[in-house]
Amino acid sequence: MVGGLARSQRRWAVVFLLPMLLALGGAAGWPLLRTAMLSLTDAGLSTEGARFVGLENYLSYGPDPAAYDAGLGGYYVLDVARDADLVWRPGSDSYFNADTGQPAPAPAENTLFAWRGVLTQPAWWRAVGVTLGLAVASVLLETVLGVAMALFLARPMRGRALLRASVLVPWAIPTVVGAQLWNWMLNDQYGVLNAALIGLGLIPRGIAWTAEPGLSLLAILVADVWKTTPFIALLALAALHLVPEAVREAARVDGVGCWGMLRHITLPLIAPAVLVAVMFRAIDALRLFDLVFVMTGNSPNTATMSIYARQQMVDFQRLGFGSAASMVLVAIVALVAAVLLTLGRRRGAVL
Amino acid sequence: MKAGRRLGSLGVALAACLILVWSLFPLAWAMLTSFKTGSALFDPDVFATPFVFSNYVAVFKGQPFGRNIVNSVVVAAAVVAIGLAVAVPAAYALGRVRLRGRGLMLAAILAASMFPQVAVLGGMFELIRHLRLYNSLAALVLSYLTFTVPFTVWVLTTYMRDLPRELEEAAVIDGCSPPGVLWRVLLPLLRPAMAATGLLAFIAAWNEFLFALSFTATDEMRTVPVAIALFSGASSHELPWGNMMAASVIVTLPLVLLVLLCQRQIVAGLTAGALKG
Numbered sequence: 001m002v003g004g005l006a007r008s009q010r011r012w013a014v015v016f017l018l019p020m021l022l023a024l025g026g027a028a029g030w031p032l033l034r035t036a037m038l039s040l041t042d043a044g045l046s047t048e049g050a051r052f053v054g055l056e057n058y059l060s061y062g063p064d065p066a067a068y069d070a071g072l073g074g075y076y077v078l079d080v081a082r083d084a085d086l087v088w089r090p091g092s093d094s095y096f097n098a099d100t101g102q103p104a105p106a107p108a109e110n111t112l113f114a115w116r117g118v119l120t121q122p123a124w125w126r127a128v129g130v131t132l133g134l135a136v137a138s139v140l141l142e143t144v145l146g147v148a149m150a151l152f153l154a155r156p157m158r159g160r161a162l163l164r165a166s167v168l169v170p171w172a173i174p175t176v177v178g179a180q181l182w183n184w185m186l187n188d189q190y191g192v193l194n195a196a197l198i199g200l201g202l203i204p205r206g207i208a209w210t211a212e213p214g215l216s217l218l219a220i221l222v223a224d225v226w227k228t229t230p231f232i233a234l235l236a237l238a239a240l241h242l243v244p245e246a247v248r249e250a251a252r253v254d255g256v257g258c259w260g261m262l263r264h265i266t267l268p269l270i271a272p273a274v275l276v277a278v279m280f281r282a283i284d285a286l287r288l289f290d291l292v293f294v295m296t297g298n299s300p301n302t303a304t305m306s307i308y309a310r311q312q313m314v315d316f317q318r319l320g321f322g323s324a325a326s327m328v329l330v331a332i333v334a335l336v337a338a339v340l341l342t343l344g345r346r347r348g349a350v351l
Numbered sequence: 352m353k354a355g356r357r358l359g360s361l362g363v364a365l366a367a368c369l370i371l372v373w374s375l376f377p378l379a380w381a382m383l384t385s386f387k388t389g390s391a392l393f394d395p396d397v398f399a400t401p402f403v404f405s406n407y408v409a410v411f412k413g414q415p416f417g418r419n420i421v422n423s424v425v426v427a428a429a430v431v432a433i434g435l436a437v438a439v440p441a442a443y444a445l446g447r448v449r450l451r452g453r454g455l456m457l458a459a460i461l462a463a464s465m466f467p468q469v470a471v472l473g474g475m476f477e478l479i480r481h482l483r484l485y486n487s488l489a490a491l492v493l494s495y496l497t498f499t500v501p502f503t504v505w506v507l508t509t510y511m512r513d514l515p516r517e518l519e520e521a522a523v524i525d526g527c528s529p530p531g532v533l534w535r536v537l538l539p540l541l542r543p544a545m546a547a548t549g550l551l552a553f554i555a556a557w558n559e560f561l562f563a564l565s566f567t568a569t570d571e572m573r574t575v576p577v578a579i580a581l582f583s584g585a586s587s588h589e590l591p592w593g594n595m596m597a598a599s600v601i602v603t604l605p606l607v608l609l610v611l612l613c614q615r616q617i618v619a620g621l622t623a624g625a626l627k628g
Contacts, residue, residue, distance in 0.1 A: 006449070012529035013444035017456075020441035020504055023433070027496035028463050034474030045476070152366055163367055165611050166374045172610035173378060174558040176576035177599045181377040184384065184592055192380055195395035226377070231621070238622045280465070287467035290560035294580045306469040306561070313473055314565055323473035330470045337465070 039323035046317060057324035059117040063088060067112060072098055079107035088112055118325045123300055127308040128332070134217070134304070135285035138224045143278055145225065146232025151266070153233070154240045164237075171230035179294035182223040186210055213301040220295055220302060227291070228284075232277050239273035240266070279340045286333050305329045378603065385596040392593050406597035413591075415571050416598060419578040423602075426488050426574060427556035430495040431549045438503035438548075439541065443533050445504070446511030447519070457508065464501035468561050471497055479566055486568045494562040499552045506551070509623045510544035511537070547620035550613055554606065575602045 039057055042065065043050035054060065063075040074089035076098060085098035086107060097104040118124050153164050170178065185192050186209035194206035209219045243266060251265050289306040296302040298311050309329060313322030383397045385407070391400035410416050445453055475494050484490040514537060522536045563574045573581070579602070582595045610617060 009448050009529050010450065013448040013450055016440035016444040016529075016533075019437045020500065023437045023496050023500050024460070024463060027493055027500065028466070028471060031471040031474030031478055031497070032466075034477055035471055036474075038473045038477070149370060152370070155363075157363060157367075159367070163370060165614060166371055168610055168614065168617075169374050169378060169607055172554075172607045173603050174576055174579075174606070176558070176560050176580045177603050178377070180579060180582075180595055180599055181381050184596060185377060185380060187592070190393040190592070192395055199395075226373070230374075234618055234621060238618060283465045287469065289469065290576070290580075293560070293564075306467060309469045310472060310561065310565065313476070319473050319476070326467070326469045326472060329467050333465075333467055 035323045036327055038320050039327045041320045043319040043323075044317050045313065045319045050320065053320070055117070057117055057321045058328070059115065059119040061113065061115050063090070063112045064114065064116075075112055077107060077112040079104075080111075081108040118321060118328060123303070124305075124308060124325060124328075126300065127303045127305045130217070130302060131286060131288065131304040131306075134221060134224065134288060135282060137221055138228065138285050139278060139282050141221070141225045142229040142232050142281065143274065146229045146277075147236045147267075147270075147274060149229065149233040150236035150240055150270075151262070153237055167233055168230050170227050171234070173227070175227060175290045176294050178227050179223060179291050182219065182226075183210060183295055186219055210295055216296050216299070216302050220292055223295065224285075224288070224291055228281060231281065232274070235277040236270055236274050239270040242273075243269045275344050279337075279344055282340060283333060283337055286336060287329070305332070378600075378607070381596045381603075382600050385593060385600050388593050406593040407601070409591075410594050410598045410601065413594070414578065414582075415573075416578060418571055419573050419575050420602065422488055422572065423557055423575040426491045426495065427553045429488075429492045430499050430556045431552050433492070433496065434499040434503040434552050435545055435549055437500055438507050439538070439545070440533065441504050442507035442511045443529075443537060446508040447514075447537075457505070460501045460504050464498060464505055466498070468498065472561070472565060475562070476565065485566060486572050488572065490566040491559075491563055491574065494566060495556050495559060497562075498559075499556060502555065503548050503552055506548045506620055506623050507541070507544060510541060510548075514540055543616065544620075544623075547613070547616035547623075550609070550616065551620045554610075557606065 038050070040052060040054060041050035042053050042056070053065075056062070056065070067075040067077060069076045069087070072087040074087040074096070077086050077088060077095075078084075079086050084104065086095045086104050087098045088095050095104045095106050096102065149167060153160065153167065173181070186194075188194065188206045188208040188211065191206070191209070193209070194203070197203045197207075198205065207215065210216045247269070248261065248265060251261055256265065287306050288304045289310070292302055292304050292307055298307060298315070303311070305325070306329065309322050309325040311322075312318045312325055316322075384392060386402040386404065387394075387397070387400060388403055388405055394400055444450065445457060450456075471494075475497070479485050479490045479493065482493075484493065518536050518540075519532050522532050527535065558576060559574070560576045560580065563577045564580070567573055567577065570578070579595065579598055582591065582598065
């Protein structure tokens with residue numbers, strides 16, 4: 001009876017899983033696979049046909065692809081010192097005179113060969129730095145703020161329900177809308193923040209919060225912390241409610257003070273749950289896109305990895321190159337996730 | 352002692368005020384300025400100038416904002432419906448049946464729900480163009496399944512695992528087949544969980560920006576977030592902050608009310624997703 005049940009259940013389970021596997025395969029698996037494959041080609045966004053280029057989009061040493069001339073059968077290069085038109089043919093790995101076709105000496109100054117690919121681009125590494133910096137700062141700040149808020153909201157007091165509800169509000173506001181609210185408050189001419197600071201006599205005239213490199217990062221950080229703190233606060237609060245009152249009571253009887261209670265009882269007990277929330281947020285922060293896009297557009301000062309990859313793909317039409325950038329982002333996210341999971345396991349996070 | 356306690360409660364009140372201002376001020380300020388036009392918009396003393404309603408009318412005139420709202424509702428509703436239809440049976444299989452490779456599948460699903468969206472952008476673009484769906488709502492529904500399906504499956508699986516086994520066994524003894532068990536026994540029990548998960552998926556789809564920005568091209572096909580991000584207004588020489596804030600309030604208030612009303616379910620859904628895994 002039981003064995004038959006298990007068998008029929010298992011047979012049905014395959015049927016039950018099929019729609020999900022199809023949806024997931026079609027909407028996530030296949031596009032991901034294709035992005036990985038596109039990253040190995042020179043595909044453009046609106047041009048047909050793509051050539052396999054191996055790891056050229058990631059990192060490679062070779063001739064400038066833009067110099068390729070099919071008519072010459074190789075890569076055109078101008079030898080400035082001798083004022084000669086040369087062509088370098090990959091088949092024979094040597095230079096020829098473009099006009100006569102005779103073998104020619106290599107140009108005195110190499111202008112054809114270079115390291116290429118997304119990993120050689122300063123703009124990409126800048127985006128990596130911006131993303132990692134924002135992620136670390138944002139997650140740290142929102143964890144401290146969120147846990148503090150949760151500890152405060154867990155106290156019995158008048159108007160607690162109202163307070164809890166209002167803490168949720170930033171989470172409920174769409175990120176794009178939240179970004180525009182901050183854009184408006186931080187507006188250099190008419191923003192309320194500048195008006196308040198001028199009114200208090202702290203600054204002589206309005207500051208361009210979202211235009212100056214350092215300040216715009218700070219503005220994005222504040223808006224991100226504002227938007228994401230409720231998530232941590234919510235999960236920390238849920239964890240706090242699971243701490244048995246008996247444990248705290250016992251500690252109180254043993255004469256543990258407020259600070260000792262927090263440090264040795266409450267925080268260690270909610271730490272596993274908070275750590276899981278922090279992991280989710282850290283991985284989420286690494287793919288940051290919409291907030292930055294709405295606040296500062298594609299500005300290189302604040303471009304995150306997602307912004308960089310999308311800009312390459314859509315705005316510059318370099319589908320292959322942008323795909324390579326997004327694959328590097330995947331690798332970085334996977335690496336961070338693996339490190340966090342290992343650390344989290346050791347700390348006893350429930351995952 | 353008494354003075355100390357009074358000082359303590361003063362501190363509590365101060366902290367409560369800080370939390371209130373920090374959480375509510377940006378939206379409150381947007382609401383206040385959404386009732387201002389012209390130069391009154393730029394006067395920080397909001398109570399010195401009259402409150403007018405014209406921004407809320409203008410939002411629907413210069414651009415197809417009404418259409419954008421309909422688009423967002425249609426896409427989010429379709430994504431939630433497909434997501435739940437696909438996820439409930441899958442959650443049953445993953446949560447109740449002892450299957451080989453279940454752990455691996457769950458890990459893959461969790462990984463898929465945490466994926467950077469931009470990682471599927473290139474392949475998704477190609478797929479959408481191949482299916483001739485570019486600049487259509489169907490393109491958005493298809494691409495949103497990328498993140499709503501794994502999320503819905505993951506959360507529903509954790510709920511499904513916690514349902515009591517006895518009911519299911521009783522139904523089987525009464526001659527119920529697995530689909531019957533799922534439909535008649537588990538589905539009614541799962542309804543609150545489906546509501547919570549559906550709501551969270553709806554919010555995620557409603558807020559989505561990257562795909563909506565990349566897979567639509569005309570103002571008529573935009574969803575709300577893209578419309579608000581690319582707001583240009585009637586005149587080109589100034590950003591229409593009044594209109595923009597009115598638009599923001601229009602699309603945010605229903606969502607905020609919904610979240611506040613369903614607070615309990617949302618917290619349950621989020622903790623199920625993050626804590627029980």
